[in-house]
Amino acid sequence: MNKETMKSPPLVSLLKVDKCFTEVGGRVDVLKCLDFKVAEGAFLAIRGASGVGKSTLLHILGLLDTPTKGKILLNGEEITRFSDRKISHIRNRDIGFVFQFHHLLPDFTALENVLMPARISGAVSSREKAYCKELIALVGMDHRLEHLPSELSGGERQRLALARALIRKPKLLLADEPSGNLDEENTKKLHQLLKDVHENLGVTIVLATHDISLSALADERFVMHDGTITQEITEEQTHG
């Protein structure tokens, strides 16, 4: 992290966030007074057992869900002051998501799927089309531009889902167990790709995973436990 990023406020901060779900089965307190900051340009991994609240945390960071209590700050500004319209605009423009399931549209080609978020937000320029092809090449799928999702492997679909999440040049990429359905080789490939994307495009990444070897790829690692989150201190940090 350079001096500039240390001075500017975090891209997203959660302050004393609680999240509880009240369902038929009873009340579940998932996040408890949780504080978390995502600095611009960071690559963070969040690890934790299934059901600990990783997805809930990512949904709140991505403005897909709201906390029961506590504050969300974007670049130091509290978002409760923003209109719903402004929040959805920020979510569509600045935040990209990759989930465990690719959610590609079955009737559209690889190229059309990656371009879709740009198309939804208006007419697509030739520059955007060119950028789309660049992204598809970056994820190693330029030999499959005209293929349908059903004609691709699981790993290939996830790589396209990653390209699609990047098409609008988001500031923040949230990846929720993106390799959860992949075999070991494709898992490695996808995570190396996340690292490349972080280095080449400078996008801030928060990755949720239950796998310790995958979280090791990130620059900073966190563990969720009992509604809170703590940073894992590596050997280097202890001795350096």
Ligand SMILES: Nc1ncnc2c1ncn2[C@@H]1O[C@H](COP(=O)(O)OP(=O)(O)O)[C@@H](O)[C@H]1O
């Ligand atoms: N919409 C919801 N309604 C009720 N409970 C939920 C909802 N979403 C998540 N939960 C509960 O919150 C807990 C955390 O879920 P989740 O964030 O998906 O965990 P993780 O991603 O770490 O596996 C789980 O106990 C889950 O059942």
Ligand SMILES: [Mg+2]
């Ligand atoms: Mg989850």
